[in-house]
Amino acid sequence: MDANRKTAYLTLMDVESKKSYSNIALNHQIICNRPDSRRFVRELVYGVLENKLLLDYYISLLVPSGADSLKASDKTILRMGLYQLGYMDSVPEYAAVNESVILAKRYCRGRDGFINGVLRNYLNQRLSLKLPDRAEDEVRHLSIRYSYAPWIIELWLEQYKTEFVEELLKAGNETPPMTIRLNWLRIIKEDLIRVLEDKGYEVEDGTLCQNALHVKGSDLLGTDMYKQGLFSVQDESSMLVAEKLDPKHGDLVMDVCAAPGGKTMAIAERMNNTGKIIASDIYRRKLDLVDKEAERLGVKNVETRSWDATRVESSMVQKADRVLVDAPCSGLGVVRRKPEIKYKEKSHEMELLPKKQLAILSASSQYVKPGGTLLYSTCTINPYENQRVIADFLKKNTSFKKEEAIQLLPNVNGSDGFFICVMKKDDSLV
């Protein structure tokens, strides 16, 4: 059996049945099955995940009982087959059908004839298969066409014009560039570019941050350069959070939702190992990742502590020069990396997020010294978790003033969708 398709199938089943994160499941299955083309596996896995609602819509047109009536294994093989037939020009039609049948023989015994029949019906009927009518129901049309849960489309249509929403939906289905943050503690930019190019990587400057590089080439995380801590993989939106926090040498910084530590490390590199960063998170286990990253990067000014950021730690009140609240959120800005977020139901837990975000922001604001900086960020595109949380906070906390608020968007900035709001505390209140 083809190891590439087997790896893709097992990854997709982990995501479908065990609700694993796609990036974690993919890495795990690549290690277990050693496919010969990681690029093919990645393209197939992310292609299926990004187009799941569209593929299921086609399955429903071809299978009278509908996609929901199928077992996860049948559905996964059909989604993979349809994606190869509809979107992967490099795969001949016979290979897409035959390899799907081979997978079915191994993973859903007795269903190979059914899989074969559905894929052949698709080939015969594909020109007559139509999307839901846009004029009749625009949200449903966009939801199927770009594969997003309808509530996300409704949320964005409240904020932006239809054409803009369509661009945003499209951008969320694109593959993000591989972006790295150079580690100023270990290497200067020119030298890092040179060593990367010497190893055959293509390197370009980032667009938002000076310490960002876009890199093309495979297995970057397997290189000695990575192990030696010369760089970290991070989207420019996250780097911009550290830049906007603007930490100075010698500052005391509190990063209250810190794990796994991407922004903590970006802040530490800017402080050149001076001052102190208290990196806290509610989960101690996740803070071990922060400690490990600090070791790899040669960062020595980070102290990790586990605490619940909705509670005030009285010993730290008015002690910090800068406080970062990188709040837990719905993640609608990072669907390019985690397409499964596009299909989340609007749950009760999600509706409670703004309340939790406000509670964390309010408690953490107490650590800011007079004249200090408070930065609130999320990786989402949702006014109820972003602008509305800030408005509610500022209404009750008049000693803080908003300096700058930015909503980064993949279709405008080429980065993940991020919200960054910088606030200053009045310095007359001592």
Ligand SMILES: C[S@@+](CC[C@H](N)C(=O)[O-])C[C@H]1O[C@@H](n2cnc3c(N)ncnc32)[C@H](O)[C@@H]1O
């Ligand atoms: C967006 S992630 C932080 C990402 C991190 N800043 C980085 O750049 O790598 C949000 C974090 O908030 C943590 N968290 C959730 N609820 C919390 C709470 N009540 N107190 C402290 N941390 C919390 C989660 O465990 C998660 O690690």
